[in-house]
Amino acid sequence: MAASAGESQGVERLLSYAEDLVAVLCVSTDCDDNAQVGAGVQRLLSACRSESDDLEMQLKEYQEKIHSCKEKIDKAKAETITDDELNALQSKMEEKLQEEKQLRQELRVLHDELDDLESQRLSIKERKDAVKKKKKDTQKAERTLSMCLSVTNIIPNLEDQDKVSGCIL
Incomplete structure (x- = not known):
């Protein structure tokens, strides 16, 4: 100028x-x-x-x-933005991605554990149901046995289903 x-x-x-x-x-x-x-x-x-x-x-x-x-x-x-700011942002992004990857891995582990616990729960429920059924069957057998005993005064031998046998009281 x-x-x-x-x-x-x-x-x-x-x-x-x-x-x-x-x-x-x-x-x-x-x-x-x-x-x-x-x-x-x-x-x-x-x-x-x-x-x-x-x-x-x-x-x-x-x-x-x-x-x-x-x-x-x-x-x-x-x-x-300057190169320094860009590098800082890029490193932050990489840290966040690494953190996300780690969280996803932890989520997979937790999901697997949850599936495992669910299968255990189902197995326990099935066993519980089987125990209840067996108890119910046992009670039914006891009632049947008790009825037989009260009517005939004979305790049938239920172990051998091929023969009719029992014990007289």
Whole structure:
């Protein structure tokens, strides 16, 4: 920006010098030649001023574009994360994945233990039911035996089903 201001002052000085030169030429004694040269210089001076103004406008536009680009770059930098932050996040994610893997393994072990306990429970229930049935059958046999004893006064021998035998009381 400082170089631009220095260049702008240099252009202004050059244009001022050209105006002074036009004024000197107009005062000179050879009027026709000086008038032609003065008119040419006047046109040149006007073209230089116009060109200078155009360049100054373009310079301002480019400076605004540069400033806009710098703002966009700063915004993009603010929105992106650094490699250190990315590495930290990645290591945290890996730790979480490892933790999840361990929890899944523990869940599998617990599920297997639960299945094992369920099969044990079913086995115990089946044995309980078998014991109840056997007890019920025993009670039925005792009642039958008691009935036989009370009616006939004979205790039948139930171990040998092929023969009819018993003990008289």
